Amino acid sequence: MQITRQTDYAIRCVLYLSRMRERVVVVDDIAVIMDIPKSFLAKILQRLTKAGIVKSSRGIKGGFQLAKNPRQISLLDIIEAIQGPAGMNRCAINKDICRFSKTCTVHPVWVELRQKVEQHLKKVTFQKLIKLK
Amino acid sequence: MQITRQTDYAIRCVLYLSRMRERVVVVDDIAVIMDIPKSFLAKILQRLTKAGIVKSSRGIKGGFQLAKNPRQISLLDIIEAIQGPAGMNRCAINKDICRFSKTCTVHPVWVELRQKVEQHLKKVTFQKLIKLK
DNA sequence: TTTAATTAAGACAATTATTATCCTATTTTA
């Protein structure tokens, strides 16, 4: 039902990177400014990197920056990168996990709802989120 | 993000009771037919009883039955009775838990989404769910 | 070429949430 704290951290983090535009920033800065435990954030950034949302560079002068335009990153992208599909019930993600799914009349509700939620989240880009209004 | 197994069990259970109309049924029957661990189900039924969704009677000839017309029970009712509010992020339920909420531009998204999801779930009554189609 | 700063990766610990069971008490009807 809820996104995890980790996902919220990831969103804060990408929000910050979006505000920083092209600039490279280090984990420590994001952690302090966005109030995220530093080494936990480091893990989160690894996942965001693998998902192609941010890019990293190592060594002195290294750090993180967005891998794409904030217009091309949605809340859904972050959620899926960190938590996986946004289904409200397991059967909306994989209907085979439940032996009732073939006849269950509730099952389609979860499928519809998943679509609705995904549509909504896909529309919320970080472009929009940084233009506070 | 997801409803818990317990909530799914609760829904199955109310679905079964809806099909049974006025009849009183015992925990064991629901457990077997709906494939729910019996003593876990007993707990769930307690919560549904406290929430006024089902009513219980003790002793021989005792058991459970719906406390209202299936038309008056929605999926949202069950979810709220078992899991609490259907917010996708903690701040959509209580904005004070996050020190950013006053200025955060993501916060309103969770609030809107919560409304949208609740609206959707409120419309799905057990009346509709038992009329398979 | 060495050093310092940085991320990558993996193991692991701590905490919290979920799922499940069990025992005893209470209620009710036959």
Added chain:
DNA sequence: TAAAATAGGATAATAATTGTCTTAATTAAA
């Protein structure tokens, strides 16, 4: 009074989440 049912509480088992730590690899600058 006995049997059949739920109520309530304690508690165990499992799984998920959150968080930390250590070591390795990379890079730029001194």
